[in-house]
Amino acid sequence: MSIFGNIVSALFHHAPAAAPEQTAAADAPASAATTSDPAPAGDGAATPPAGGAPSAAAAPASAGTASGGSAPQTVDAKAVLAGLAAKNPQKLDWQHSIVDMMKLLGLDSSLSNRKELAQELGYTGEMDGSAAMNTWLHGEVMKKLSENGGQVPASLKA
Numbered sequence: 313m314s315i316f317g318n319i320v321s322a323l324f325h326h327a328p329a330a331a332p333e334q335t336a337a338a339d340a341p342a343s344a345a346t347t348s349d350p351a352p353a354g355d356g357a358a359t360p361p362a363g364g365a366p367s368a369a370a371a372p373a374s375a376g377t378a379s380g381g382s383a384p385q386t387v388d389a390k391a392v393l394a395g396l397a398a399k400n401p402q403k404l405d406w407q408h409s410i411v412d413m414m415k416l417l418g419l420d421s422s423l424s425n426r427k428e429l430a431q432e433l434g435y436t437g438e439m440d441g442s443a444a445m446n447t448w449l450h451g452e453v454m455k456k457l458s459e460n461g462g463q464v465p466a467s468l469k470a
Contacts, residue, residue, distance in 0.1 A: 315419075315429040319453060320460055322417035326396060327387040389454070389462040393417075407468060410450040429453075 313321070393406045396416045404412035410429075414421035423441045426449060430439050433452045437445055451469060458464040 314432050315425055316432050316453065316456060318419055319414070319417060319429075320457065320462075322419055323389055323392055323457065323462060324385065324387050326392050326417070327385075386461045386463060389457050389464045390468065408447075408450065410446050410453060413450065413453070 393413065393416055397404055397406055400416060402415070404416055406413040406416050410426065411421040414425070419425070426441060426446070427439045430445060430449055433449070433456065435445060435448055435452070437448070439445060454462075454464050454468045458469060
């Protein structure tokens with residue numbers, strides 16, 4: 313998997329699991345109805361409507377994944393990263409540092425991985441781990457996250 317793919321995967325892995333649980337809860341009674349006796353299935357069918365109401369943001373993602381299974385899920389990247397930072401004993405500046413953001417996500421932030429990420433994302437400058445390269449990487453990762461289901465504030469896409 314690509315370095316950027318690992319970032320996306322780690323971000324979505326750390327996202328709150330409300331949408332998948334709601335989808336699983338909604339799917340469970342339907343599968344129970346097809347595999348169990350008719351009487352118990354009727355009892356479970358009254359439960360699903362309550363599962364979809366808690367989160368308006370989760371509803372579109374659940375609807376997309378329930379119908380085709382391949383629609384991209386959305387995740388609040390800022391909330392996930394801020395939550396991870398709050399739990400981390402280190403003071404990591406994920407809002408400005410690609411290294412710190414990768415550390416928060418449990419990814420290798422070595423220069424070799426950042427060089428690979430820079431190549432994936434089309435960086436044309438010197439791949440020497442300079443501030444310019446790292447700043448560009450951070451901004452580009454945030455832009456790409458927003459293009460791939462991440463809700464990213466405009467201030468982080470600079």
